[in-house]
Amino acid sequence: MKSAKIPFHKISTPRNSVELTNVENLKARKWKPIPLPHGTIPEPKGQDLDYVNVAHSHLVHSDWSKLDKLASGLTPFRVKHILLKTQKDYVLSLEFFKWVELKNPSSVTLHSHSIILHVLTKNRKFKSAETIFRRVIESCLGPLELPSKLFEALLYSFRICDSSPRVFDALFKTFAHMKKFRNATDTFRVMKEYGFLPTIESCNAFLSSLISLNRSDIALSFYKEMRRSHISPNVYTLNIVIGAFAKLGNIEKAIEVFKEMEKMNISPTAASYNTLIAGYCSQGLLSTALKLKKLMEKNEVRPNEVTYNTLVNALCKEGKLHEASKLFSEMKTMDVAPNTVTYNTLINGYSQAGNSEMAGHLFEDMLVNGIKADILTYNALILGLCKEGKTKKAAYLVKELDREKYVPNSSTFSALITGQCVRKNPDRALQLYRSMIRTGCHPNEATFTMLVSTFIENKDYDGAVVILKEMLEKSISPDSGILSVLCDGLCQDGKEEVAISLCKEIEARHLMPGSFKKTRSFSF
Secondary structure, eight states: OOOOOOOOOOOOOOOOOTTSOOHHHHHHTTOOOOOOOOOOOOOOOHHHHHHHHHHHHHHHTTOHHHHHHHGGGOOHHHHHHHHHHTTTOHHHHHHHHHHHHHHOGGGOOHHHHHHHHHHHHHTTOHHHHHHHHHHHHHHTOSSOOTTHHHHHHHHHTTTTTTOOTHHHHHHHHHHHHTTOHHHHHHHHHHHHHTTOOOOHHHHHHHHHHHHHTTOHHHHHHHHHHHHHTTOOOOHHHHHHHHHHHHHTTOHHHHHHHHHHHHHTTOOOOHHHHHHHHHHHHHTTOHHHHHHHHHHHHHTTOOOOHHHHHHHHHHHHHTTOHHHHHHHHHHHHHTTOOOOHHHHHHHHHHHHHTTOHHHHHHHHHHHHHTTOOOOHHHHHHHHHHHHHTTOHHHHHHHHHHHHHTTOOOOHHHHHHHHHHHHHTTOHHHHHHHHHHHHHTTOOOOHHHHHHHHHHHHHTTOHHHHHHHHHHHHHTTOOOOHHHHHHHHHHHHHTTOHHHHHHHHHHHHHTTOOOTTSGGGOSSOO
16 A cells, blocks of 8 residues: 655755754755744833833732733733743743733734743743643634734744743644644644754654544655654654554564564554554464564563453454463463453354353353453343343343443443344344434444345344335345345245345345356346
């Protein structure tokens, strides 16, 4: 899969440092960033000067009652100068800024925002700065073309406030947290033009946000740009990159990055191993994943609950419940506490395999150990009982759901429908299906197929047609084999016209299974 391109400027830039710039590296690379502009603010005179001095005095003495009387006289020019006078005391500056926002919000401009942002970031109050950044971005003050206008305001007030480059880093990070990827990308580009680079923590925030929205391709493209810009990754960065390659199914590249850690003098963490183990499991390479766990232990990195849960899940999916249980026992021996995910995975595994008794024992063990069950636990247990036709016991668990204040969802209803289908009780299954629809839950293809099959098995072909038509309403294509059996049944009942009409409707909706026509003896 090719990675999506991001419109980064391909400019060689300096290695990252604590304060983001490295003048020596810039000179060594014979690349000159754009000089920082010398923004200026005219000095206050006359009434403006008197107002600033008096207001500043009241502010220093925390005389808010006297300040309140001056609120109506606030102007953007006066606000900026008071902020500049108080900038060495970030607490006082922030108090004043909040007071102005409350008492005379029209006097707060993009430039006064930029001053308080400089003050906060210079004093490393990044959370407070991000709160203000978010408000500015969300409100889009004036004709704000983000991020250029906001960046420009910060740029022109930079020297006036004797600021830190971390102010630009904070802007980039805020865009990353807000998942405004284009704005973050543009900010990154412009920062580079002025000789600034974001911190690795902010780059990681951007990468994490991209991954959270399944944009692994863009995350990897950004990582390449980071490396070209000589931003040194840390272990968290590399874990994200390993995970991104694994999600895209490129396990070879994920292994390459894992191996590169040693060359970078970065020790893999449990998360590094876990990410690669999950990648192997997703590709069906379970034996390799188990070998990696052994290597992990050999390298004195302790497996945690994520390691075990990932492997237990993979084993259960392959039906290797005995091996999954052995890992579960090992987990306890190694003093790694099983959690709700661990129990749910095993309970679901045994339920799917038709062993509701073992699933029940695990549920009891779960409760004894103080692990709280959730809706997924109950759904797995209900499914296990229903697959064995134990619908009364399943109904008891549904009541337990209500006592625990969990709301039945689509999986709950699907499990209950399964139970009635196993008992060859299509009418009761249909009632549950109707209840499912009324509560706003949506059946999936498997639920529809099971219902149709049960009606067919009971030779209730009309009932099967009703359900199949509801499948079509949801644009779900019927199974070829089931459709063939249904049409044969209708024809045997002398309802060939119904079968032909049904097939025409499926054809009209472009939902006809590809192999169906070849097996039919009648034309339509």
